Amino acid sequence: MARQDWDAKKIVRVQNRLLEWYDRSRRDLPWRHSDDPYAIWISEVMLQQTRVAVVVERYLAFMLRFPNLASLAQAREEDVLALWSGLGYYRRARMLHKTARFVAEHLQGSLPNTAEELRQLPGIGAYTSAAVASIAYGERVAVVDGNVERVLCRIEGWKAGRRSSRTPQLQRKIEKLAARLVSPLHPGDSNQALMELGATLCLPRNPQCAACPVLADCKTQGEHQTMPRQRMQSQEAAYALSLRNGRAASRANWEVLLQQRPATLTVMPGLWELPSLADPAVPEDELRMTLRHAIMLVNYSVRIRTVAENNVKAMTVAGGKRRWVPLDEAAKMALTGLARKVLTRAHLLPVKP
Numbered sequence: 001m002a003r004q005d006w007d008a009k010k011i012v013r014v015q016n017r018l019l020e021w022y023d024r025s026r027r028d029l030p031w032r033h034s035d036d037p038y039a040i041w042i043s044e045v046m047l048q049q050t051r052v053a054v055v056v057e058r059y060l061a062f063m064l065r066f067p068n069l070a071s072l073a074q075a076r077e078e079d080v081l082a083l084w085s086g087l088g089y090y091r092r093a094r095m096l097h098k099t100a101r102f103v104a105e106h107l108q109g110s111l112p113n114t115a116e117e118l119r120q121l122p123g124i125g126a127y128t129s130a131a132v133a134s135i136a137y138g139e140r141v142a143v144v145d146g147n148v149e150r151v152l153c154r155i156e157g158w159k160a161g162r163r164s165s166r167t168p169q170l171q172r173k174i175e176k177l178a179a180r181l182v183s184p185l186h187p188g189d190s191n192q193a194l195m196e197l198g199a200t201l202c203l204p205r206n207p208q209c210a211a212c213p214v215l216a217d218c219k220t221q222g223e224h225q226t227m228p229r230q231r232m233q234s235q236e237a238a239y240a241l242s243l244r245n246g247r248a249a250s251r252a253n254w255e256v257l258l259q260q261r262p263a264t265l266t267v268m269p270g271l272w273e274l275p276s277l278a279d280p281a282v283p284e285d286e287l288r289m290t291l292r293h294a295i296m297l298v299n300y301s302v303r304i305r306t307v308a309e310n311n312v313k314a315m316t317v318a319g320g321k322r323r324w325v326p327l328d329e330a331a332k333m334a335l336t337g338l339a340r341k342v343l344t345r346a347h348l349l350p351v352k353p
Contacts, residue, residue: 006180014214015183015190021213022193027052027200030060032192037111037136038069044131045092052199058087069111072097073104081271081334088295088337090268095123113137135188142178143191147198152177154202157219233298238280239273240307240316241288241342244324255324256348257312258339262320267295272325273336275316277305289345293338304342 026032029052031043042062046055062083066072072080077097084093099121103111111132112118118129126144133139142148152174153159183190201208209221242257258272280303288304307315325333331349343349 006177010217011180014217015181017213018181018193018197019183019186019189022189022196025200026192026196030056030063035136037113037132039063040136041111041128041132042096044128045096046087048092048127049089050087054087058083069100069103069109073100073109078270078334079332082332085271085335085340086337090271092123099123111136114139115141131191134182134191138187140182140184140187142175142182143195144175144178145195145198147202148178148191148194149174150204151194151198151202154207154220154222155214155218231297232294234301235298236280236301236303238277238282238303238305239338239342240275240277240312241304241346242275242307242309242312243348244309254327254348256327256330256343257309257322258325258330258333258335259320259322261336268336271334271336271339272330273339274304274342275312275322276319277303277307278315278317289342291341291345293341295337300338302338302342304346 029043031039034040043055043059046059046062065083066075066080075097077094080093080097081090084090087093102122103109112121113133114137115126115129115133118124118132119126124132130141130143134141134143153170156173156177158170158173178194181190181194197212197214201212207222209215209218212218215221240257244255244257245253257275259275261268261271261273263269282303282305286305288306290304291302293300293302305315327343327348330343335343340349
């Protein structure tokens with residue numbers, strides 16, 4: 001239960017302060033210029049566990065290639081994955097594609113207009129269904145993400161650990177208070193205001209309380225007790241960058257050796273990557289580059305070695321289907337984020353594919 005001091009006047013006051021603050025302070029993001037349910041759905045899926053700065057560029061490219069649900073439904077999965085490259089968590093892209101096909105085949109190409117109906121679709125959960133329903137269709141339903149949870153726990157002074165360790169009782173209190181704070185007249189903006197507050201001011205560390213529109217109603221007014229975050233693990237990896245002349249002498253027609261990850265893998269199945277080196281110890285004079293790359297809770301220290309075509313078999317670990325791919329084709333393939341980063345830094349792909 002939400003605390004008893006949340007009477008009607010306080011609810012309206014907080015709603016209005018949030019809406020006024022959001023109206024003057026919200027970030028100018030491309031998906032906020034559209035009320036198209038499809039566009040909002042795409043943005044919300046992309047934003048899950050991905051920084052806004054990364055999403056903006058990928059969203060614009062994705063919408064240019066797939067401007068509506070029909071175009072996404074008709075696309076090949078590998079083309080969808082190629083445009084998703086750099087966002088990570090590729091299962092989201094596969095489920096997005098699967099859902100688009102389902103809607104095109106069974107719902108005349110139109111997304112349902114309520115959170116309950118949206119949640120029945122494959123790959124759409126409580127958060128996404130509520131976000132699309134409130135922002136695109138104006139349904140008065142609460143959108144509860146990590147930012148909203150942090151804001152509400154601080155306002156009420158609730159001790160909050162990680163989601164995985166949070167009690168069901170606390171989660172119910174958060175959801176009930178979030179539901180009460182949704183404005184009946186502007187539910188989409190109301191939800192986005194809470195999320196925006198958590199993303200820009202009510203930060204996990206060093207919250208900007210002086211600029212908070214609901215400071216007077218906050219019982220914490222600063223950081224609150226949380227469980228320590230999981231530590232990132234560190235690992236090393238080494239890959240071969242092998243090039244050969246292709247159809248012509250032009251650099252654009254060089255070919256790079258790529259390897260497809262088996263479909264049986266749980267992480268990035270079916271994506272294309274550079275072959276792994278059999279010996280990760282790369283001599284300094286044969287080192288093409290080093291870089292850092294994070295995947296979920298692992299920070300990789302990566303070494304890249306240039307390997308001649310006739311040495312590939314002896315120097316790399318066999319695995320997955322291999323292909324010599326022209327660089328202009330590779331730019332359009334479903335590459336792993338690491339492979340795309342390496343080829344871009346090696347000036348073999350455009351900076352903005």
